[in-house]
Amino acid sequence: MQEAFYRDPYQTRLETRVRRHDEQGVVLEETLCYPLGGGQPGDCATLSTTDGMVLTVQDTRRDKATRDIVHLVAADAPRLAEGTPVTLELDWSRRHRHMRVHTCLHLLSVVIKAGVTGGNLTTESGRLDFDLPEGMVLDRDEIERELNRLIAEDRAVKVVMTSGEALKAQPELIKTMSVTPPLELPEIRLIEVDGVDLQPCGGTHVARTGEIGPVVVKKIESKGARNKRVVVALAE
Missing domain, CATH: 2.40.30.130 (Elongation Factor Tu (Ef-tu); domain 3)
Structure with missing residues (x-):
């Protein structure tokens, strides 16, 4: 069940x-x-x-x-x-903030086109670590602008089910390099942000991106030669 x-x-x-x-x-x-x-x-x-x-x-x-x-x-x-x-x-207030931040992190993985090596979230903020291609530079203002654009477009967010076998045929959907979904399972849960993103995820999410509200990019940190950590936070 x-x-x-x-x-x-x-x-x-x-x-x-x-x-x-x-x-x-x-x-x-x-x-x-x-x-x-x-x-x-x-x-x-x-x-x-x-x-x-x-x-x-x-x-x-x-x-x-x-x-x-x-x-x-x-x-x-x-x-x-x-x-x-x-x-x-x-504790709905706490959960809902988790949902807002989690969906925002999915949008962050759309804005920054690089493999994700880790991530975490709280009620206030979330972060993703990216394995950047050589020569790729992150612009804090541009990332923040693109995130808020996708949020303001109020795109629908929904669950889509697939199989492990089907997901094997679409490896580009797996953005997290550190954790591989259980591809042996007959059903795997995907989160789709209408028109911009589809990826495996077991977390809880808001129904539309507009529900996230405005966000800010708090900082971008180096965590290695190619690894960059991007921290985003809810603005309200």
């Missing part, structure tokens, strides 16, 4: 049940919380029971062994029994 945060990244409230609660954290039957991955932080939220107990989800991670999504709560929080009905309320 596809996780709720993939089906509708704008959903903020979910009625679900506890599958288990142990020293790792809380695992639910279903969740809205995106787990840390792909440079995007894990979500924060609250878990409320019908008798008024509220647990704060401080972070969300995916268990590498079981693939379960684990909601990290305080170690001394009361343990919830299996099957306990709970209401999950997403």
Whole structure:
């Protein structure tokens, strides 16, 4: 079953049940919380029971062994029994800023036509590291201008599914040099920005580029002979 945060990244409230609660954290039957991955932080939220107990989800991670999504709560929080009905309320303001920054980074990879060697994001800003072709020079003002142009065009952003085999035939879609998508899978998730970009991504994104709002290029740093780090931030 596809996780709720993939089906509708704008959903903020979910009625679900506890599958288990142990020293790792809380695992639910279903969740809205995106787990840390792909440079995007894990979500924060609250878990409320019908008798008024509220647990704060401080972070969300995916268990590498079981693939379960684990909601990290305080170690001394009361343990919830299996099957306990709970209401999950997403920290929407934080998540939405992640979505805005993440989609902006996809646009950054459109503006700068070079391989991506790494990236990360917060609620305020994000960065991509680029392996630049010899002789390529980055102009901060031009990058900022082009980013804001693509944002202002309010292009639609949507999910497109493909297969690992199909993606092998389109290697140009894989922009990240440091991480290769799991090409053995029958289904791989792509994010399409209408008319300008299509690339594999497991993160959450806004529905239209206009939702990102104005951005600024904070700095461009050298991280090696050819590696340049570009940091962008939300202007508001």
